[in-house]
Amino acid sequence: MRFVAALLAAFAMSAPAAAQAPLAAEGCYGCHGPGGTGAGGIPALAGRDAAELRAAMIAFRANERPGTIMGRVARGYTEAEIAAVADHFARLPR
Ligand code: HEC
Numbered sequence: 085m086r087f088v089a090a091l092l093a094a095f096a097m098s099a100p101a102a103a104q105a106p107l108a109a110e111g112c113y114g115c116h117g118p119g120g121t122g123a124g125g126i127p128a129l130a131g132r133d134a135a136e137l138r139a140a141m142i143a144f145r146a147n148e149r150p151g152t153i154m155g156r157v158a159r160g161y162t163e164a165e166i167a168a169v170a171d172h173f174a175r176l177p178r
Contacts (some may be wrong), residue, residue: 105168108161111170115153119171131178138170 113119115126122128129137145158145166160165161169 103125105172108165108169110117111157111160112173120176121178128178129173132174134170134174137173138167141166141170 112129115123117123117126117131120129140149141158141161142163144151144154147155158166
């Protein structure tokens with residue numbers, strides 16, 4: 085048990101951004117499809133440019149980009165989480 089805790093602690097310290105991104109991205113799959121490949125007319129995120137995804141999220145959050153739901157979704161994420169999630173989706177296969 086102590087070994088597992090030490091392993092987890094080591095993992096959390098060595099890869100904070102990597103540990104955070106998949107968690108934050110869990111909230112996107114429900115609408116953007118499993119793996120972020122798009123679903124039911126909702127655009128795909130997987131394999132797209134990280135800077136573009138990040139800019140879109142920041143604009144949704146600031147109410148500068150029109151949308152039905154993304155403005156509200158994006159406001160639930162910090163800029164660090166948005167950056168981590170954008171990097172995460174950019175690395176996924178289309
Ligand atoms: C409740 C459903 C829902 C959730 C949850 C959701 N999205 Fe969206 N997303 C949409 C819809 C619908 C659109 C189309 C714009 C609109 O109507 O708001 C969209 C559009 C986008 C776009 C713009 C894509 C384009 O090509 O125009 C990005 C980027 C995006 N979402 C990222 C995310 C990320 C990252 C998450 C998770 C943090 C997420 N979304 C969670 C429904 C959702």
